[in-house]
Amino acid sequence: MKRRDFLKSVLILPGLSLLASLGKEGVSYAMVVDVSKCIGCGKCVVACKIENDVPKEMPISRTWIEGYSADYSSPYSRTQVQKVVMNTTENPFIKMKWKYKTVFYVPKLCNQCSSAPCVQVCPVYARFYTKEGVVLVDKDSCIGCKYCVTACPYGATFVHPEQKVTDKCTFCYHRISKGLKPACVLVCPTGARKFGNINDKNSEVYRLLKESRVAVLKPEMGTYPRVFYINLDTTVVE
């Protein structure tokens, strides 16, 4: 066999697998949150806790709502912000006396980063990406060292007090893989949360991402989140 032929034949296998993966658009999940539609009713937090067995009375949750009231002024550094978090089944917003006039609610959850700090720092490789881009925790491998808790710029991961391992939003992976919506999206009364496959041209998230100006949280961290926000006030929300 000539050397040239040999080299050619060596390249066949990689070439084949490349070809096989071409033109095949996989599923890529994303969530789009319209902040202006959120009314702070807290149904998503309750649903998430029940669906995923997170203790209801403890101030930890896979998804939570941050209520902001702001008094804007110039220069921006003088802007006053009051922030209240709902992460139990108790809704603090109903009886809230806000200090400032502008009030809005921001639902938050794990951003399912495409370049996730928690995956990078995990010493036992317990965190991994699925082929749809969701970041999952392998609870058998997790040793509860909390590196990921410190690494996460969004504060989205926490130690589950009963399971003693880290836990975080999985986009309700057990639901979406059966074609159901995540629990928070299902119960949201105003449709502030939308979930779907961005590679599917008929999906609502595809349309929203095409039509609106979206923002992500902390873009400067280089995490490339899969959770997008519409009408987000990025000067106040962090």
Place this chain on the structure above:
Amino acid sequence: MRKKALLIGIGITAIVYALAFSYIFLISPIILEQGVPWIGSIVPVQIKELPIVRDIVAGVEKGYISNWFEKELSKKAKYKENEVCGECHKEYLDLIISSNHSSLACESCHGVGEEHSKLRTAWSIVVDRSRDACMSCHLNVSGREAIVTVDENHYPGVKCVVCHDAHDPLSISWSEGS
């Protein structure tokens, strides 16, 4: 001489690269486990029978190597979609679909329906007729632009469901005279 060495170098690099590539993308255990659709046609059966591949697969099955995806997938969905409730409560589903509450899930108000769908008893589901239940969404707290709100002075002391049908809220069974 130089040229020959270079060619050999490139050749070896190519082989190493090809082997690594085909391992990572074709026969590595995670790929085999995930079952990429086209894998069956390309990977010969012999590779799946190789001792190392077999060991890993066996390890996964016995639980030495945890089966990431299966574990996540085996969890039960507790919240049901509206259609599931509608199988037994068709009249309520029909009512709500054409009403102003069409965007609501049954379980936003009634709580999780996993147990109820199995037991089908009245006590396994929450029916909250209190004013607070409606006010959790409709009270005019600040920052609620996306919903029609009412304040506490909207017929205080009377339960909302006396006048409004929860599943069709704008059909109001009440008039100024009564």
